[in-house]
Amino acid sequence: MKRLLFxxxxxxxxxxxxxxxxxxxxxxxxxxxxxxDIDDSGLFSANQNxxxxxxxxxxxxLLDPDSGDKKxxxxxxxxxxxxxxxxxxxxxxxxxxxxxxxxxxxxTGGMVMNEAVIPVALSQLYWSSRGDLLAVGFVLKVYSFxxxxxxxxxxxxDDTLVETLLTDSTLRPPLAEQVKPxxxxxxxxxxxxxxxxxxxxxxxxxxxxxxxFQLLYQNWQFEKPRELLKTPLQAMSLNWExxxxxxxxxxxxxxxxxxxxxSEGKAVVPLTAENYRFIDGxxxxxxxxxxxxxxxxxxxxLADGKFLLSVNRALYLGGGLKSHxxxxxxxxxxxxxxxxxxxxxxxxxxxxxxxxIDQ
Amino acid sequence: xxxxxxxxxxIGLALSVTSMVIAEDCVECHKKETPAAVTQWQESAHAAxxxxxxxxxxxxxxxxxxxxxxxxxxxxxxxxxxFHEHVASxxxxxxxxxxxxxxxxxxxxxxxCAFCHEEGSTKPKTTVQCARFLTQTxxxxxxxxxxxxQVENSCASCHTNHITDLASVRAPESCxxxxxxxxxxxxxxxQTSRHGVLAEALGxxxxxxxxxxxxxxxxxxxxFGITMSPAMTQSSGKDFEVRRQEMIGICLECHSKSFSExxxxxxxxxxxQSKELIMEAxxxxxxxxxxxxxxxxxxERPEHPLRxxxxxxxxxxxxxxxxxxxxxxxxxxxxxxxxxVKGAFHQNPAYTHWYGNAELKMTLVDIKAEAARLSHTLxxxxxxxxxxxxxxxxxxxxxxxxxxxxxxxxxDEEYREGKQSLFETLPKD
Numbered sequence: 001m002k003r004l005l006f007x008x009x010x011x012x013x014x015x016x017x018x019x020x021x022x023x024x025x026x027x028x029x030x031x032x033x034x035x036x037d038i039d040d041s042g043l044f045s046a047n048q049n050x051x052x053x054x055x056x057x058x059x060x061x062l063l064d065p066d067s068g069d070k071k072x073x074x075x076x077x078x079x080x081x082x083x084x085x086x087x088x089x090x091x092x093x094x095x096x097x098x099x100x101x102x103x104x105x106x107x108t109g110g111m112v113m114n115e116a117v118i119p120v121a122l123s124q125l126y127w128s129s130r131g132d133l134l135a136v137g138f139v140l141k142v143y144s145f146x147x148x149x150x151x152x153x154x155x156x157x158d159d160t161l162v163e164t165l166l167t168d169s170t171l172r173p174p175l176a177e178q179v180k181p182x183x184x185x186x187x188x189x190x191x192x193x194x195x196x197x198x199x200x201x202x203x204x205x206x207x208x209x210x211x212x213f214q215l216l217y218q219n220w221q222f223e224k225p226r227e228l229l230k231t232p233l234q235a236m237s238l239n240w241e242x243x244x245x246x247x248x249x250x251x252x253x254x255x256x257x258x259x260x261x262x263s264e265g266k267a268v269v270p271l272t273a274e275n276y277r278f279i280d281g282x283x284x285x286x287x288x289x290x291x292x293x294x295x296x297x298x299x300x301x302l303a304d305g306k307f308l309l310s311v312n313r314a315l316y317l318g319g320g321l322k323s324h325x326x327x328x329x330x331x332x333x334x335x336x337x338x339x340x341x342x343x344x345x346x347x348x349x350x351x352x353x354x355x356x357i358d359q
Numbered sequence: 360x361x362x363x364x365x366x367x368x369x370i371g372l373a374l375s376v377t378s379m380v381i382a383e384d385c386v387e388c389h390k391k392e393t394p395a396a397v398t399q400w401q402e403s404a405h406a407a408x409x410x411x412x413x414x415x416x417x418x419x420x421x422x423x424x425x426x427x428x429x430x431x432x433x434x435x436x437x438x439x440x441x442f443h444e445h446v447a448s449x450x451x452x453x454x455x456x457x458x459x460x461x462x463x464x465x466x467x468x469x470x471x472c473a474f475c476h477e478e479g480s481t482k483p484k485t486t487v488q489c490a491r492f493l494t495q496t497x498x499x500x501x502x503x504x505x506x507x508x509q510v511e512n513s514c515a516s517c518h519t520n521h522i523t524d525l526a527s528v529r530a531p532e533s534c535x536x537x538x539x540x541x542x543x544x545x546x547x548x549x550q551t552s553r554h555g556v557l558a559e560a561l562g563x564x565x566x567x568x569x570x571x572x573x574x575x576x577x578x579x580x581x582x583f584g585i586t587m588s589p590a591m592t593q594s595s596g597k598d599f600e601v602r603r604q605e606m607i608g609i610c611l612e613c614h615s616k617s618f619s620e621x622x623x624x625x626x627x628x629x630x631x632q633s634k635e636l637i638m639e640a641x642x643x644x645x646x647x648x649x650x651x652x653x654x655x656x657x658x659e660r661p662e663h664p665l666r667x668x669x670x671x672x673x674x675x676x677x678x679x680x681x682x683x684x685x686x687x688x689x690x691x692x693x694x695x696x697x698x699x700v701k702g703a704f705h706q707n708p709a710y711t712h713w714y715g716n717a718e719l720k721m722t723l724v725d726i727k728a729e730a731a732r733l734s735h736t737l738x739x740x741x742x743x744x745x746x747x748x749x750x751x752x753x754x755x756x757x758x759x760x761x762x763x764x765x766x767x768x769x770x771d772e773e774y775r776e777g778k779q780s781l782f783e784t785l786p787k788d
Contacts, residue, residue: 332750332785332786335750335751338754339754342754342758343761344757344758345757349782353785356785
């Protein structure tokens with residue numbers, strides 16, 4: 001358990017935002033542009049082309065980087081923010097109780113357009129490239145005889161809330177009590193850049209054996225997840241490559257890069273020169289270190305090579321990154337990815353069809 | 360020595376007196392409780408040699424709890440030849456063909472365990488299970504399934520419990536209890552065949568009974584002369600030849616060899632022709648399943664007790680929680696095929712043609728009509744979901760191709776080519 005606590009603190013602190021120091025620089029020829037001061041929570045989000053930026057500084061604000069206009073959206077502090085792919089709607093999640101989260105959808109003018117309450121503690125809020133607002137959360141019910149841990153995916157579509165059960169685990173009483181305060185950090189969820197697929201952990205606590213995690217991968221349009229790996233109980237961080245084909249898993253064992261659709265049967269792939277990775281405050285392209293902003297910094301990649309960076313309680317706009325292929329983010333790419341998950345097309349057929357769409 | 364011998368005699372006398380007392384106790388009490396059973400035993404051949412405890416044992420509580428059933432092995436202690444013939448025959452596999460473990464069923468009757476397990480053993484006598492049995496209530500399993508399928512373990516299925524007069528089991532009516540009805544009307548088709556009519560009018564010498572052909576000379580090998588499995592699969596090779604010659608040997612008692620061979624060969628041909636119709640119907644149903652046009656679909660219905668979410672059209676097919684077209688197929692395979700083929704082997708033209716062949720072909724007409732209705736009137740699944748774009752339409756075609764490929768209906772090459780032609784229709788922008 002001590003090991004668990006230690007690893008939780010060490011590995012996941014790179015996701016927290018307590019900025020100190022000064023940004024050392026940026027991509028050559030693309031200096032960072034200061035936008036606003038932000039609070040210790042370090043929560044920020046911009047729409048894809050970077051024309052609308054939201055951040056928290058004790059309250060929730062909306063900023064137009066070009067004009068410098070700033071508007072207060074809410075006095076309450078959200079726990080997650082996500083912009084719609086068309087850049088016209090902002091989703092903000094607010095913690096209402098232990099296992100209750102309120103979701104509000106704002107227009108770019110700051111009006112509340114939609115609201116919903118989901119009976120879970122939020123793990124991830126995401127807006128898919130197709131326009132689906134997605135939220136994943138968990139709920140733990142502890143009884144004298146054990147605990148029931150469930151992870152649920154919600155799709156918010158105007159007035160409808162579609163619920164999908166991702167995991168359902170029974171925990172023995174000691175483990176249920178031990179993990180209860182750590183679940184936010186123990187159950188990371190990461191959506192593919194397209195938002196159609198996600199990776200998440202399922203906690204198993206089998207009788208007579210040690211508890212363990214199962215890393216699962218699922219296209220949410222289908223019921224059945226696939227197992228990527230099993231691992232001892234530890235804090236982990238998950239994130240996807242822009243292609244939506246590769247997942248980076250950071251754990252005590254180091255960084256593991258998992259190719260979800262290996263063409264030659266290899267699950268672990270070498271780094272490629274075009275892949276950007278942001279790990280522990282460092283931005284890499286392939287193996288080349290582009291910038292080091294410190295462990296507490298955070299980044300959001302935007303369109304046209306731009307990015308948003310938080311360092312030292314300040315928010316910056318940067319540029320100079322290479323853009324990813326557009327085909328995987330359009331409707332055709334979305335459909336082809338679904339076919340691949342359903343095994344209607346092989347990985348090589350998928351790749352060929354994707355290239356034909358690009359031509 | 361003489362003292363020791365006297366002691367042994369005294370012990371022997373004491374034991375026999377105890378046993379006699381128990382047996383006398385049975386009769387005294389059961390004359391009031393089950394008088395017919397006592398009378399039947401008293402009038403039977405067993406009464407001269409066996410008392411109640413010889414077969415039932417002395418543990419009255421076990422008898423009451425159903426733990427001391429008089430099964431075939433008890434009878435086999437004396438009737439050794441009959442027992443071994445029975446065990447080797449299709450009757451001896453009654454449970455193998457019809458049972459399944461009820462351990463996890465809500466409706467389980469604990470006494471059912473004894474049918475498949477030796478006392479104190481968790482190892483089942485059989486691993487073959489019956490989906491139709493497992494979907495029944497405990498009452499239906501007892502009265503509707505076991506009453507016939509218990510024949511494997513129970514001589515009483517045919518002989519009854521206490522009567523030993525063989526006249527009752529030599530009467531063809533004895534077989535009718537189980538071998539009748541829509542799934543295998545052997546009794547009805549024999550009764551109305553020339554064989555049955557002659558037997559009824561002029562006696563067994565003129566027309567053969569069930570026992571005369573299938574249990575000649577009192578044999579308990581009821582597989583005698585039969586070349587088909589219960590699922591109507593023809594045996595092959597030497598086994599076929601041996602069984603066929605056995606039956607021809609029976610036919611020769613009244614008919615010429617050429618006539619016998621011709622009749623049985625014709626029945627074989629009718630079996631093969633009828634199975635062609637079944638295969639045609641099955642392909643139609645499977646194609647609909649590939650296209651997700653069955654209602655309820657396999658995903659929407661309760662899981663099959665043995666195969667889960669799988670379309671089951673073989674001997675484990677259910678007749679409940681299925682689509683209408685599957686219900687038609689069930690009738691065709693389970694009823695119509697049996698009437699046609701068994702009618703042919705039992706020399707009953709009306710069963711062979713009108714109850715069997717005509718129904719078989721008319722049900723195939725119904726199946727084709729239902730398939731056409733489903734194909735033309737039902738919206739395709741992606742249309743029902745309001746997903747009318749080319750990707751969802753092609754996705755459905757890909758799913759159909761995949762299902763066909765997964766079940767071996769199309770080759771790897773046909774699958775690749777089918778997919779390629781679909782890819783070519785996709786918009787490239």
